[in-house]
Amino acid sequence: MKVEFTPEQEALRSELRAYFDELMTPELAAECDRDMGEGGGPLWREALLKMGKDGWIGVGWPKELGGRGMSPIEQFIFVEEIMRAGYPFPFLTTESVGPQLAEHGNEWQKKNIVPKILTGECLIAIGYSEPGAGTDLARLKTTAVKDGDEWVINGQKMWTSLAHFCDYVWLACRTEENEAKPHRGISMFLVPTSDPGWSATPVNTLGGVRTNATYYDNIRVSDDAMVGELNGGWKLITGQLNRERLSLVNCGPTQHLFNMVVKWAQQTDLPQGGKLIDQDWVQMNLAKVRAGVEALKLVCYKQAWAMSEGALEMADASAAKVYGSEFFIEVYRALGEVIGQFSTVSRHSDNAQELAAKIERMYRTASIITFGGGTNEIQRDIISAAGLWMPRAAR
Amino acid sequence: MNFGFSEEQRDVQNLARSILSDLVSPEKLKPTDRYENERFDEELWGKLAEAGLLGVAIDEAHGGMGFGFMELSLLVEEAGRTIAPVPVIPALVSAALPLQKFGSDEQKARLLPGVASGKSLLTAALMEEQNENPAAPLLTKASKQGEGYTVSGVKLCVPFAHRAERILLSAQTDQGVVALLVDPKASGVTLNAMKVTTYEPQFELVLDKVAVAAEDVLAGPDKGAEVMQWLSERTMAALCAHQVGTTDVAMRMTASYTAERKQFGVPVATFQAVGHRAANCFIDVECLRLNTYQAVSRLSGGLNATNEVQIAKIWAGDVGHRVSYASQHLHGGMGIDRDYPLWRYCTWMRHNEMMLGSSAKTLSDLGKRIAAGEAFCS
Numbered sequence: 126m127k128v129e130f131t132p133e134q135e136a137l138r139s140e141l142r143a144y145f146d147e148l149m150t151p152e153l154a155a156e157c158d159r160d161m162g163e164g165g166g167p168l169w170r171e172a173l174l175k176m177g178k179d180g181w182i183g184v185g186w187p188k189e190l191g192g193r194g195m196s197p198i199e200q201f202i203f204v205e206e207i208m209r210a211g212y213p214f215p216f217l218t219t220e221s222v223g224p225q226l227a228e229h230g231n232e233w234q235k236k237n238i239v240p241k242i243l244t245g246e247c248l249i250a251i252g253y254s255e256p257g258a259g260t261d262l263a264r265l266k267t268t269a270v271k272d273g274d275e276w277v278i279n280g281q282k283m284w285t286s287l288a289h290f291c292d293y294v295w296l297a298c299r300t301e302e303n304e305a306k307p308h309r310g311i312s313m314f315l316v317p318t319s320d321p322g323w324s325a326t327p328v329n330t331l332g333g334v335r336t337n338a339t340y341y342d343n344i345r346v347s348d349d350a351m352v353g354e355l356n357g358g359w360k361l362i363t364g365q366l367n368r369e370r371l372s373l374v375n376c377g378p379t380q381h382l383f384n385m386v387v388k389w390a391q392q393t394d395l396p397q398g399g400k401l402i403d404q405d406w407v408q409m410n411l412a413k414v415r416a417g418v419e420a421l422k423l424v425c426y427k428q429a430w431a432m433s434e435g436a437l438e439m440a441d442a443s444a445a446k447v448y449g450s451e452f453f454i455e456v457y458r459a460l461g462e463v464i465g466q467f468s469t470v471s472r473h474s475d476n477a478q479e480l481a482a483k484i485e486r487m488y489r490t491a492s493i494i495t496f497g498g499g500t501n502e503i504q505r506d507i508i509s510a511a512g513l514w515m516p517r518a519a520r
Numbered sequence: 521m522n523f524g525f526s527e528e529q530r531d532v533q534n535l536a537r538s539i540l541s542d543l544v545s546p547e548k549l550k551p552t553d554r555y556e557n558e559r560f561d562e563e564l565w566g567k568l569a570e571a572g573l574l575g576v577a578i579d580e581a582h583g584g585m586g587f588g589f590m591e592l593s594l595l596v597e598e599a600g601r602t603i604a605p606v607p608v609i610p611a612l613v614s615a616a617l618p619l620q621k622f623g624s625d626e627q628k629a630r631l632l633p634g635v636a637s638g639k640s641l642l643t644a645a646l647m648e649e650q651n652e653n654p655a656a657p658l659l660t661k662a663s664k665q666g667e668g669y670t671v672s673g674v675k676l677c678v679p680f681a682h683r684a685e686r687i688l689l690s691a692q693t694d695q696g697v698v699a700l701l702v703d704p705k706a707s708g709v710t711l712n713a714m715k716v717t718t719y720e721p722q723f724e725l726v727l728d729k730v731a732v733a734a735e736d737v738l739a740g741p742d743k744g745a746e747v748m749q750w751l752s753e754r755t756m757a758a759l760c761a762h763q764v765g766t767t768d769v770a771m772r773m774t775a776s777y778t779a780e781r782k783q784f785g786v787p788v789a790t791f792q793a794v795g796h797r798a799a800n801c802f803i804d805v806e807c808l809r810l811n812t813y814q815a816v817s818r819l820s821g822g823l824n825a826t827n828e829v830q831i832a833k834i835w836a837g838d839v840g841h842r843v844s845y846a847s848q849h850l851h852g853g854m855g856i857d858r859d860y861p862l863w864r865y866c867t868w869m870r871h872n873e874m875m876l877g878s879s880a881k882t883l884s885d886l887g888k889r890i891a892a893g894e895a896f897c898s
Contacts, residue, residue: 126529126590127522128810128817134521198521380897387890408887415886415895416831422897423810430523444803502792509795512802513775518790 128423130202138202144181145210148172157213158472161334161486164213165290170245172212177245181207182219190227190235191243201429209377216375217287218242218249221368222295225361226315226352233349238293238315249315250288251369252296252339253362255281260500262297262362263308267341269298276351278316278344284497285339289325293317294339295365301356311358314351320344332490366499367442371429373494374449376422379456382483383414386460389480401463410459417452424448440512443504450494450501457488523813525594532576532591536598539567544602546861552605552719553858559605559719560683568595568606569638578616582632589617589754590820593761593812600765603868607643607720610679611635613758615642615688618699618751622739627701630735631686645675645689645702645725646755652877654690655697655748660727662691662698667734669693671700671727672708677875681711681723688738689725690748696741699748700732707731717867753829756876757819760812760829763836763872767808767843770865771801774847777854794850801843808832808839827895830886837879840869 130138156166164173176182185200186192193199200220207214223242226234241247258265267280278298288294293315301310316323322344325337353361390402390411401407424445431437461468464481472482495501509515525533543564552559568574577592578584585591592612599608616635619642620628634640646654660673671691681687686701704711708730711723739747775798778789788794811832818825844866848855855862877885889895 126525126813126817127821128814129821129823130521384896387893387896391891391893402891405884405887408891409883411890412834412883412887415827415890415897416834416883418897419814419828419831420807420811420835423814424806426521427523427810430521434524440802441806444799444806447799448803448807502796505796505799506792508799508802509775509789513772513798515775515779515789515795515798516787517795518786518792 128426134198134202137199138206141181141203141206142209144179145206145212148175149210149212154211157211160213161332162211162213162490163287163334164215165287169213173215173245175245176207177243182245183243186227186243191240197432198426198429201425204372205375205377205425207377208375209381211378211381215248215287216372217251217369218247218291220372221365222249222251224368225365228364229353229361231349231351234315234352247293248287248291249293249295250285250291250318250339251365252282252285252288252294252316254283256283259283260503263311263359265297265299265311267296267298269300269312269314271300272345275345275347276314278314278322278341278346280341282339282341284328284336285325286334286336288318288337288339289327289335291318294323295352296341297358297362300358308359310356311362312351312355313353313358313361314346316341316344316346316350330490330493332486332493334490334493367437367439369498370442370446370504371425373498374421374425374445374453376418376425376449379414379418379421379453382456382460382487383411383418385480386463386484387411390463407463410463414456414459417456421445421449421452438511440508443499443507444512446494446498447501447504447508450498453487454491454495457484457491460484461488523810528587529591529594532573532587533594533598535571536568536573536595537601539564539571539573540598540602540604543567544604546864549603549605549864553864555715555719558721560607560680560721561605564604565606565638569636572636574612574638575636577612578620578632578636579628582620582628583636584632588820589757590816592617593758593816596758596761597765600762600868600872601769603766603864605720607641607680609755609758609762610643611641611684614644614646614751614755615684615686617754618688618747619701619738621750622699622743622747624735626735627738631701634685640685641680641683643678643680643684643687644751644755645678645681645687646752646876647676647678648674649676652875652881654752655745657690657692657697660689660691662693662700662732664693665731668737669698669700669732671702671730671732673727675725675727677714677716677722678711678725679720679722681725682721686736687725688751690744693741697744697748698737698741699739699744701736701738702727702730702732703736716871718871719867720871752876753825754819756829756833757812757815757825759872759875760808760832760836761816763840763869764805764809764812766865766868766872767801767805767839770843770847770862770869771798771805773862773865774798774801774850774855777851781852788850797846797850801846804835804839804842808835811835827886827889830882830889833877833882834879834886837873837882840873841879844869 153168156168183192188194269276296316300312303310322342324340393401467481575584580586648659662669662671708728710726714722815828815832
């Protein structure tokens with residue numbers, strides 16, 4: 126048991142922090158801000174390619190797959206630092222779908238997709254939810270039907286975030302009707318968004334972030350596009366979600382935001398004299414955030430370590446996701462309270478303040494991941510069953 | 521970074537768990553309820569000594585195993601799992617560790633072997649009325665008397681003071697804080713029993729011009745506050761480790777009970793409202809465990825850990841409170857029935873929550889450090 130980083134890990138972190146300080150030019154930061162923290166712009170793409178070329182995207186990946194051969198802990202340090210820097214990193218592609226493809230993908234995918242993920246040339250969106258299948262995902266209706274050598278895909282997906290600038294959708298399709306065990310009739314496909322049968326319409330959300338409804342109209346793909354085994358999609362979905370859950374609650378941005386608010390409160394004068402941070406209630410709010418973010422950091426690090434040992438527990442991944450997603454909401458509230466009413470002033474306002482506007486928007490986007498990535502009710506079901514061996518209700 | 525235990529650490533954990541689970545049971549604790557008998561199991565203390573566990577963090581030169589604070593904390597966590605009726609924290613953490621770190625060779629040779637062998641006890645008096653910071657005593661004063669001191673004042677909630685060979689405590693002098701080892705049998709010492717809900721033997725310690733010889737001065741005014749801060753952080757971390765044990769057991773007891781207990785023809789654990797409250801406990805206990813291990817790991821490695829200890833203590837208070845009430849509630853009436861084992865855990869969760877500063881107090885302390893620029897995220 127040694128919870129601290131090794132000197133090598135500390136050195137890697139310093140190197141990455143310096144690297145991203147340089148990479149995040151004011152122009153890139155402005156573009157990312159314009160794109161609502163989602164990325165997809167030209168400078169954003171350029172930076173992603175540079176990171177790929179510099180060998181960072183796959184720092185914790187095995188060398189034979191094009192990575193640097195370090196462990197998941199180093200990979201986590203990389204993701205923490207990039208997210209801390211405010212770069213909208215496409216972690217769904219690199220940290221969740223990518224590893225699933227590396228493990229379960231076919232030869233074509235390992236040759237054509239995986240290397241491009243590590244060079245930053247391939248982006249993949251997730252296609253699970255449908256208008257009638259959300260939490261009960263196994264009831265999904267998008268179909269893939271075999272026709273000669275090809276699969277014909279038809280259906281509609283909801284909340285296909287980032288799809289409007291991704292190259293592929295990691296798509297869950299029904300390949301067999303199985304009324305009693307619907308999750309056993311699902312297969313995974315990589316569907317190109319360049320196909321004429323593919324389309325997307327935007328869904329605009331409270332936080333200003335765009336997501337999509339996506340449509341699949343007689344899209345024809347070969348066997349190369351199928352990931353894993355026929356009707357074996359469910360374990361790929363759960364495996365991907367376990368990895369996604371860890372990335373969703375990365376502690377880097379919150380640690381950075383906390384530090385910025387502390388510095389701001391230390392410097393900000395009160396009209397009656399003294400500094401904002403002199404007030405007891407401000408200190409209490411900040412202390413609550415500080416104690417909470419420390420737990421988040423450790424929950425994440427422990428899982429990065431568990432991955433490096435090949436022992437990621439389902440209950441722990443769900444616990445991280447529930448804790449992190451609900452903590453973020455409290456963070457934005459508590460830090461917003463420190464900022465005061467300016468934390469309701471939009472960044473489009475003439476007299477906007479950068480930090481206040483940042484928190485204003487984060488407060489509006491915070492609810493997404495309490496239900497996204499597998500709603501927290503289901504996560505708590507997983508925790509009580511897998512972590513505490515409590516029996517589950519029949520559904 | 522490594523969240524796994526070393527082989528030695530697993531050995532300590534397994535040894536402690538096997539002795540404690542053999543010798544501590546609700547049946548054995550019951551006679552000590554309501555102060556009907558003293559809550560101290562001498563046989564258990566002897567067995568822990570025989571196994572070498574009382575000296576787990578005491579140097580081999582003084583009869584110990586020579587491991588560190590991490591290994592000692594694992595023993596404390598196991599004591600928490602059984603709420604064992606033995607003074608692991610006061611004797612082994614609050615008193616023996618600072619003695620070993622800051623004591624003279626003579627003091628160590630005189631006092632540590634007895635602790636490791638179980639033949640004598642040490643304890644520490646860390647609390648004064650309305651003052652939970654032993655590094656800044658306000659109600660205990662000492663003045664120089666030859667090479668030693670004369671000390672007067674009142675300390676509260678001193679565990680096992682009646683059995684201690686020496687009581688480690690701090691006092692204010694004109695030159696600064698001193699750390700003294702007081703003999704409870706010395707002239708001018710009065711022990712008044714205090715009845716606390718854990719039934720741990722605790723005392724009000726009244727000192728009236730008590731003479732402390734030079735050989736019993738652990739630290740003079742140049743170093744006393746540092747010594748007390750050092751032991752205070754380790755004691756806080758140990759309370760957190762104890763809380764990891766108590767909360768984990770209370771939570772798992774609740775999970776088992778609700779899996780068995782049926783209503784409407786099904787186990788109550790299958791109700792989502794029940795499962796979710798238990799899941800919240802699981803998240804809480806994991807957050808407490810990781811923050812505790814971090815604090816302990818840093819202290820073991822000799823790193824600065826003031827922020828990490830405070831954060832762990834905040835979690836220990838909050839998680840103890842929440843797990844205690846969730847466990848009681850999910851058990852229905854059983855949780856508060858004194859014939860069922862949960863209730864004793866609840867009083868200990870409260871003890872760990874309140875000792876050396878509640879969550880509110882510790883949040884306020886951390887907040888001051890944040891304002892002073894001493895607690896940025898790295």
